[in-house]
Amino acid sequence: MATRDLGHTIPIAESFYSIQGEGPTAGTPAVFLRTSHCNLTCPGWGPPGSPHGCDTTAVWSRVHARLTPDEIVEWWESEGWLRRFSEGALLVLTGGEPLLWQRQLSALVERLRALFYRPYVEVETNATILPTVRFDAFVDRWNCSPKLSSAGNPREKAYVPDVLEWFVDNSRAIFKFVVQSPSDVDEIESDFVKRFSISPMRIWLMPESTTRREFLDKAPEVAELAKAGGYRFSPRLQLLIWNQATGV
Numbered sequence: 082m083a084t085r086d087l088g089h090t091i092p093i094a095e096s097f098y099s100i101q102g103e104g105p106t107a108g109t110p111a112v113f114l115r116t117s118h119c120n121l122t123c124p125g126w127g128p129p130g131s132p133h134g135c136d137t138t139a140v141w142s143r144v145h146a147r148l149t150p151d152e153i154v155e156w157w158e159s160e161g162w163l164r165r166f167s168e169g170a171l172l173v174l175t176g177g178e179p180l181l182w183q184r185q186l187s188a189l190v191e192r193l194r195a196l197f198y199r200p201y202v203e204v205e206t207n208a209t210i211l212p213t214v215r216f217d218a219f220v221d222r223w224n225c226s227p228k229l230s231s232a233g234n235p236r237e238k239a240y241v242p243d244v245l246e247w248f249v250d251n252s253r254a255i256f257k258f259v260v261q262s263p264s265d266v267d268e269i270e271s272d273f274v275k276r277f278s279i280s281p282m283r284i285w286l287m288p289e290s291t292t293r294r295e296f297l298d299k300a301p302e303v304a305e306l307a308k309a310g311g312y313r314f315s316p317r318l319q320l321l322i323w324n325q326a327t328g329v
């Protein structure tokens with residue numbers, strides 16, 4: 082019996098067909114692939130004393146399945162999602178941190194291309210891991226979401242200047258920051274805009290929120306901060322439409 086080489090598999094937390102809820106392509110139909118595991122924990126966003134804080138931890142920390150690129154493509158075919166790519170749906174690779182699996186994800190996109198599917202590929206990353214040349218060639222947009230000090234990670238893990246510089250130099254990268262308070266925007270200005278000369282046109286501010294109510298409560302203040310700095314404002318359509326439901 083043939084043994085399965087786990088090195089070719091990707092740990093998957095979930096995959097679903099929905100609409101992109103955040104950033105420049107918000108509102109566009111998309112097939113999401115959420116890989117498991119992250120190199121950060123963002124404890125600052127969780128309840129006091131909790132080792133993990135981000136709103137997707139509960140989802141990405143589970144491994145629904147370890148699948149090869151071929152098995153993922155078969156799964157999507159059986160769900161009817163491959164044809165969505167022909168209709169213009171995005172492929173959104175998210176996590177956790179998908180760059181932990183960039184070798185296997187490159188093979189996945191290669192497999193899709195071999196079948197003549199060429200979706201617009203977006204990758205959502207915390208911008209702490211350098212992409213390979215091979216993976217970068219498959220990505221149409223890098224949605225970088227660097228974590229600010231309010232997320233509570235050790236600075237040296239969450240703020241990696243060499244990697245940030247790589248993304249700043251890549252015209253396919255935008256920067257999307259989760260904002261809790263005006264001091265977050267001060268940090269964005271000093272540690273990102275000024276240090277790396279990033280145009281405000283490449284920066285999206287998004288209210289920190291895990292429920293529809295929280296988003297709506299914080300949105301006016303964050304919208305004013307965006308207006309003041311010339312930044313873009315990002316919605317979180319998944320909260321506005323489905324509130325706390327996941328995989329929809």
Ligand code: SF4
Pocket residue numbers: 119120121122123134135136137138141176177178207228
């Ligand atoms: S970097 Fe993103 S996925 Fe990872 S723990 Fe922080 S918010 Fe969650």
